[in-house]
Amino acid sequence: MxxxxxxxxxxxxxxxxxxxxxxxxxxxxxxxxxxxxSKTFDASAxxxxxxxxxxxxxxxxxxxxxxxxxxxxxxxxDPALEWHFIGPIQSNKTRPIxxxxxxxxxxxxxxxxxxxxxxxxxxxxxxxxxxxxNVSGEASKSGCAPDEAxxxxxxxxxxxxxxxxxxxxxxxxxxxxxxxxxxxAAVRAVFDRVRAAGLDVDTLSMGMSDDLExxxxxxxxxxxxxxxxxxxxG
Ligand SMILES: *Cc1c(COP(=O)(O)O)cnc(C)c1O
Numbered sequence: 001m002x003x004x005x006x007x008x009x010x011x012x013x014x015x016x017x018x019x020x021x022x023x024x025x026x027x028x029x030x031x032x033x034x035x036x037x038s039k040t041f042d043a044s045a046x047x048x049x050x051x052x053x054x055x056x057x058x059x060x061x062x063x064x065x066x067x068x069x070x071x072x073x074x075x076x077x078d079p080a081l082e083w084h085f086i087g088p089i090q091s092n093k094t095r096p097i098x099x100x101x102x103x104x105x106x107x108x109x110x111x112x113x114x115x116x117x118x119x120x121x122x123x124x125x126x127x128x129x130x131x132x133x134n135v136s137g138e139a140s141k142s143g144c145a146p147d148e149a150x151x152x153x154x155x156x157x158x159x160x161x162x163x164x165x166x167x168x169x170x171x172x173x174x175x176x177x178x179x180x181x182x183x184x185a186a187v188r189a190v191f192d193r194v195r196a197a198g199l200d201v202d203t204l205s206m207g208m209s210d211d212l213e214x215x216x217x218x219x220x221x222x223x224x225x226x227x228x229x230x231x232x233x234g
Pocket of ligand 1: 060208
């Protein structure tokens with residue numbers, strides 16, 4: 001036994017953590033899906049994890065993502081990987097996002113939603129959208145305020161070419177598990193309010209390498225994991 005864990009060992013460890021957290025929360029073992037966050041890692045890392053069975057990958061930086069996605073598509077066209085955009089979106093960069101990704105988790109204002117809707121090619125299925133919410137106040141600049149989320153979700157749901165799926169958040173990082181839980185509970189409350197308003201949502205995108213257990217305890221259906229799979233980013 002020597003050296004770092006292999007990619008396969010890290011993948012199995014993450015899947016086991018998700019299953020254990022589901023069990024601890026009395027949730028079905030398949031209630032939570034894993035989104036592999038491959039930002040800063042190259043196409044070969046994506047393809048290696050895809051070969052182990054992972055299909056959904058997420059990126060935060062558009063140009064890096066576009067290069068990687070085309071490399072992966074030429075080397076592994078079938079079955080296609082599913083790409084999620086999770087980074088900040090500038091309004092002049094919406095077109096390649098609308099044309100390339102299956103999901104966008106980081107829609108935080110109307111204007112971006114409208115542009116994605118207009119630019120989604122009719123030949124593709126609707127773009128799956130999560131509304132990003134900021135539950136950490138001043139500590140984070142990304143995401144709409146919790147009391148704006150329902151209006152934004154309604155706007156997304158009404159736009160052609162988009163399919164509202166749920167709510168995403170990146171709470172302020174903390175080692176304090178009680179604080180993690182409180183922030184995730186606040187995201188969950190936003191999700192519940194959107195659903196109670198009659199919107200058809202199924203995705204609560206929250207939890208990362210260091211806090212996925214707390215997120216799953218509070219109802220996450222999709223954890224976004226980078227470091228625990230691919231290692232520390234350079
Ligand atoms: C980078 C990133 C992640 C993954 O974070 P890790 O701590 O490396 O697991 C998840 N979500 C978003 C939005 C990110 O930007």
